[in-house]
Each structure stands twice: as structure tokens, then as C-alpha cells.
Amino acid sequence: VKRRVIVFGTGLIGTSVALALSGSGAEVELSDRDPQAVRLAAGRGAGTSLAEGPPDRPADIAVLAVPPAAMAETLLGAQKRGLALAYTDVSSVKGRPIAEAAALGCDLSTFVGGHPLSGGERSGPAAARADLFRGRPWVLCPGPETDQAAIGRVRALVRACGALPCLMDAERHDHAVALVSHAPHVVSSAMAARLLHGEHTALGLAGQGLRDVTRIAGGNPALWLEILSANAGPVADVLDEVAADLADTARALRSLGAGVGESAGPVMDVLVRGSAGRDRVPAPPKT
Amino acid sequence: VKRRVIVFGTGLIGTSVALALSGSGAEVELSDRDPQAVRLAAGRGAGTSLAEGPPDRPADIAVLAVPPAAMAETLLGAQKRGLALAYTDVSSVKGRPIAEAAALGCDLSTFVGGHPLSGGERSGPAAARADLFRGRPWVLCPGPETDQAAIGRVRALVRACGALPCLMDAERHDHAVALVSHAPHVVSSAMAARLLHGEHTALGLAGQGLRDVTRIAGGNPALWLEILSANAGPVADVLDEVAADLADTARALRSLGAGVGESAGPVMDVLVRGSAGRDRVPAPPKT
Numbered sequence: 001v002k003r004r005v006i007v008f009g010t011g012l013i014g015t016s017v018a019l020a021l022s023g024s025g026a027e028v029e030l031s032d033r034d035p036q037a038v039r040l041a042a043g044r045g046a047g048t049s050l051a052e053g054p055p056d057r058p059a060d061i062a063v064l065a066v067p068p069a070a071m072a073e074t075l076l077g078a079q080k081r082g083l084a085l086a087y088t089d090v091s092s093v094k095g096r097p098i099a100e101a102a103a104l105g106c107d108l109s110t111f112v113g114g115h116p117l118s119g120g121e122r123s124g125p126a127a128a129r130a131d132l133f134r135g136r137p138w139v140l141c142p143g144p145e146t147d148q149a150a151i152g153r154v155r156a157l158v159r160a161c162g163a164l165p166c167l168m169d170a171e172r173h174d175h176a177v178a179l180v181s182h183a184p185h186v187v188s189s190a191m192a193a194r195l196l197h198g199e200h201t202a203l204g205l206a207g208q209g210l211r212d213v214t215r216i217a218g219g220n221p222a223l224w225l226e227i228l229s230a231n232a233g234p235v236a237d238v239l240d241e242v243a244a245d246l247a248d249t250a251r252a253l254r255s256l257g258a259g260v261g262e263s264a265g266p267v268m269d270v271l272v273r274g275s276a277g278r279d280r281v282p283a284p285p286k287t
Numbered sequence: 288v289k290r291r292v293i294v295f296g297t298g299l300i301g302t303s304v305a306l307a308l309s310g311s312g313a314e315v316e317l318s319d320r321d322p323q324a325v326r327l328a329a330g331r332g333a334g335t336s337l338a339e340g341p342p343d344r345p346a347d348i349a350v351l352a353v354p355p356a357a358m359a360e361t362l363l364g365a366q367k368r369g370l371a372l373a374y375t376d377v378s379s380v381k382g383r384p385i386a387e388a389a390a391l392g393c394d395l396s397t398f399v400g401g402h403p404l405s406g407g408e409r410s411g412p413a414a415a416r417a418d419l420f421r422g423r424p425w426v427l428c429p430g431p432e433t434d435q436a437a438i439g440r441v442r443a444l445v446r447a448c449g450a451l452p453c454l455m456d457a458e459r460h461d462h463a464v465a466l467v468s469h470a471p472h473v474v475s476s477a478m479a480a481r482l483l484h485g486e487h488t489a490l491g492l493a494g495q496g497l498r499d500v501t502r503i504a505g506g507n508p509a510l511w512l513e514i515l516s517a518n519a520g521p522v523a524d525v526l527d528e529v530a531a532d533l534a535d536t537a538r539a540l541r542s543l544g545a546g547v548g549e550s551a552g553p554v555m556d557v558l559v560r561g562s563a564g565r566d567r568v569p570a571p572p573k574t
Binding site: 117137139166168172175176177179180181183184185186187188189190191192193194195196198199201202203204205206207208209210211212213214215216217218219221222224225228229232233235236237238239240241242243244245246247249250251253254256264267268270271272273274275276277278279280281282284 | 404424426453455459462463464466467468470471472473474475476477478479480481482483485486488489490491492493494495496497498499500501502503504505506508509511512515516519520522523524525526527528529530531532533534536537538540541543551554555557558559560561562563564565566567568569571
């Protein structure tokens with residue numbers, strides 16, 4: 001029998017999941033608050049519109065690709081209707097949505113929190129594509145209540161999307177993305193914010209280095225406020241450490257400039273540690 | 288008559304200048320502490336080896352493409368030998384080398400400080416090429432003592448290299464490069480330094496955003512220590528401002544995380560300012 005999957009939310013991620021699964025032979029049903037978004041995704045071959053009312057039989061999995069703040073409520077509604085045997089989400093932060101689902105009274109035995117690292121910098125359903133997750137990590141964060149059967153179903157879905165399932169507890173996941181994604185975004189923003197005060201001729205001297213450091217600062221502020229708020233503690237820890245390194249470097253530079261001497265140490269130190277840290281960043285995937 | 292130019296220092300910048308000028312029909316003589324480096328550059332068609340002793344007649348210009356710390360002394364030696372009618376350097380910081388030249392007793396009437404923004408991230412003479420400066424800004428910082436004739440000669444040299452001469456006083460130049468180049472390097476290093484402490488699995492979740500933010504942190508620490516030390520005050524000012532923004536954002540995130548409320552303001556603020564600052568970064572030159 002064909003795998004049956006329901007996708008809630010036909011934005012970039014939801015539509016890409018639906019395209020990947022439809023392409024692998026699954027039967028996919030789509031739901032979104034915006035009926036036009038469902039028609040658009042269906043028109044691209046992502047699946048068919050989810051019928052109203054109670055289902056004949058539950059789907060294998062429901063994927064909750066809705067905004068993080070709407071996840072717990074959507075999960076509760078789907079579980080009340082008995083729509084699927086297992087549930088997963090795609091929020092880029094894991095601790096808070098799982099806690100919200102627990103607080104709302106969702107059944108966590110059939111839920112496996114997920115986070116596909118799509119590696120894309122695009123957004124919106126028009127950018128959706130079946131190979132968005134191919135070869136990329138897709139973190140799964142089962143909790144102590146999660147059934148093994150649910151984990152198995154969600155792993156199979158991740159593999160069907162061409163991604164690499166990576167099991168991790170929610171807290172460790174949130175610290176990891178604070179370090180490699182959320183804090184770098186704020187650091188890029190704080191550097192780019194300085195450019196508001198720069199003279200036009202100064203900006204004219206910019207090269208590829210500045211373009212690279214500030215590229216992700218061009219992201220959507222409202223979306224990033226939501227992400228950062230949901231992962232506030234771990235992000236704040238990294239930002240405080242970066243701020244302390246920058247303040248120490250500034251202090252050492254001022255004493256160097258004043259010829260006080262013996263203060264090159266902290267400057268050299270951050271440059272050497274930065275170069276070594278940079279060496280740990282994985283190379284881009286071959287395409 | 289052919290323009291005659293002497294290039295001191297046959298590294299990436301010196302050899303590229305020599306290749307560009309030789310290509311434009313000038314007669315170029317090369318000098319370097321390392322005779323092997325001169326032979327290498329000459330072998331690439333950059334020019335011929337500068338003869339010892341007093342010249343028959345002075346060259347039009349001598350370009351000092353030596354390390355910044357050696358600039359003033361090289362200038363003094365060349366002026367004592369009467370090697371050229373005008374002199375220029377290529378140091379990426381301008382205030383300090385000019386002050387050192389003045390302190391050493393160099394003749395500043397024939398000297399115009401220069402800084403070609405080559406836009407390249409490569410280094411070493413093997414990467415030298417005649418079109419390294421094409422279409423890029425090349426800052427010139429004449430002082431109050433500088434002769435108009437010297438300025439004219441150096442501007443003509445910059446144009447012969449295909450670059451765009453951009454006159455600016457030395458202090459304004461140093462503030463500009465602190466903002467668009469030197470501080471971004473330290474910010475990238477401080478973010479990359481955090482990755483030394485990350486778990487291997489965390490680094491595995493990194494994407495293109497982290498790669499971009501940390502790319503320039505991979506530069507040579509000793510070279511960057513020299514650059515930052517020579518422009519200590521202006522760089523420290525920018526770093527302090529970035530550190531303050533990061534610390535404020537961390538504080539606001541912690542109170543958000545604690546549900547204290549009404550603290551999203553500073554987080555949203557840095558994201559919005561960062562996005563607007565990013566919009567001021569010029570697009571890459573079309574090639």
C-alpha cells in the first residue's frame with residue numbers, strides 16, 4: 001500500500017516536503033489556512049487538498065509545516081481528528097514548541113519534533129523544490145514519551161525526502177543552532193547596523209569580505225525575531241561571549257594605539273582562535 | 288618619452304602594479320629585498336631589475352609596495368638616492384605610515400599615500416595579475432605639504448592601472464576602512480572563535496550563512512594584527528559599538544525568554560538596522 005502523508009502549511013518547507021514525497025510515490029494531502037496556497041501547491045503536483053471531516057483511516061504521518069507559534073494548536077486539532085499515526089514538525093527551534101504542545105495537552109507519544117536543515121537562503125512557496133533536503137541533515141528530537149513506531153515512521157519520511165536523519169535531544173539541538181545559525185545572524189546584523197552611520201564614500205571602499213559578513217543580515221526581521229525569541233537563552237549565551245571578545249579586542253587595540261605595549265596578545269588571540277574556528281566549518285556540499 | 292616607474296616590493300600588489308604598467312607601455316624597474324622575488328616578477332614580464340647606485344635621471348614615480356612597517360625607511364632611502372620625481376605607497380592604513388615618514392625626515396612634498404582596494408582575497412606574487420585593480424577604487428591621501436605635480440603623476444599611474452582614483456584625507460580613509468574592512472574582520476573572527484567550543488554534531492548543522500559570516504576569519508593572523516594595530520583607534524570604536532549592540536540584544540533576549548515582556552524592542556531594532564545597513568553595501572562589480 002502507498003504511504004499516505006498529510007502536510008499542514010504549504011509554504012517553502014511544506015510544499016518541498018510534499019513535492020519530494022509525491023515524487024517518491026506517496027499519496028500526499030495538503031492543508032493551509034489559505035486555500036489559494038493549497039491550490040498553488042497542488043497545481044505544482046505536490047498533492048491533493050485534504051478533505052474536511054473525519055478520515056476513512058489515519059494517514060501514516062502528518063507534517064506540521066506551519067509557523068512555530070501555530071504548531072502546538074495545529075497538532076492538537078489534527079490529533080483530535082485522528083488524522084495520522086505519527087506527527088512531526090519542521091520548526092527551527094525545538095524546546096519551546098514541544099513544551100507548548102505538552103502544555104496544550106497534545107499526545108507526545110506519536111509526536112517527533114523535526115528540523116530540516118534545508119541549506120537554502122530562499123523563501124516562499126515559489127522556491128519549493130523536491131530536492132531541497134537532498135543530502136542535508138534533518139534533526140529529529142524524540143522525547144522520553146515518544147513511541148519507537150512514531151520515530152520509525154518519521155525517519156522513513158526523512159529518508160524519502162533524501163535527507164539524513166540525525167537524532168538529538170531538543171536542548172542539544174537548540175544550543176547547536178544557536179551557535180551555527182541564530183547567533184551568527186545577530187552578529188551579521190550588528191555589524192551591518194554600523195553601516196547605517198558610514199559615509200557614502202566609505203561604503204564605496206567595501207569589498208567581498210563585507211558583503212559576505214553582512215549577507216544574512218538582509219533576512220526578514222519579523223521572522224528572525226520569532227526564531228530568536230524561541231531560542232533566547234542559548235542565543236544570548238553565544239552573543240555575550242562574542243561581545244566580550246570584541247570588547248576585549250577593542251580595549252587591547254586602544255592600549256596598542258597608545259603605545260602601552262604588551263597588549264597585542266588579546267588581538268592576536270581572537271584572530272588565531274577565529275582562524276581555527278573557521279577551519280571547523282564544514283565545506284559546502286558538492287552539487 | 289616612455290613613463291618610467293620603479294616598484295619596490297614584488298609581492299601581490301607590487302607585481303600586479305608592475306604588470307599593469309608594463310602592459311600600458313611604461314618602463315618598469317623592480318626592487319625587492321629578495322632577489323629571487325625580483326627574478327620571478329621579471330620572468331612574468333613585470334619589468335627589469337633596478338640598477339644599483341645613482342640613476343641617470345629620476346623615474347617619474349616610485350611605488351612603495353613593501354610591508355607597512357618598512358614603508359617610511361624605504362621611502363627615505365629612495366629619496367636620498369633621488370630615484371623618482373614622485374612617490375606613493377600601497378599600505379591599507381594611511382595615517383600611521385605618513386606620520387612615520389614625517390618623523391623620519393622624508394620629503395612629503397613628493398609623496399602621495401595610496402591604497403588600492405584590489406578586492407582580491409588571494410595573496411602572494413603568484414596571484415599577481417595586470418587587471419587586479421581594474422574598475423576598483425584606489426584611494427589617494429595627499430597631505431597639506433604635497434605638490435600638485437606629485438598628485439598628478441600618481442593619479443596618472445592609478446589610471447594606467449585601470450583603477451579609479453579617489454582623493455580622501457588620511458584620517459577619513461582610515462575611519463572608512465575600519466568600518467568596511469578591519470572591524471568586519473574582527474567581528475568574523477570573534478564569531479568563528481565560538482566554533483572552537485562547539486560539538487562536532489553542532490558544526491554538522493552549519494549552512495551557507497555560517498560559511499559566509501566566518502569566511503574572512505580564515506585570513507593570516509600575523510598580517511591582520513599588523514593592519515589592526517596600525518588603525519587601532521578607529522577599529523576599536525566600531526568594535527565597541529558592535530559589542531554594545533550584541534550585549535543589549537543578549538539582555539533583551541534573556542528577559543524575553545523569562546517572559547518579562549516588552550523587551551522585543553532592542554532585538555527587533557538591531558535586526559531592522561542590520562537589514563537597512565546591509566542594503567547600503569554595494570553590489571559586486573560585474574565581471
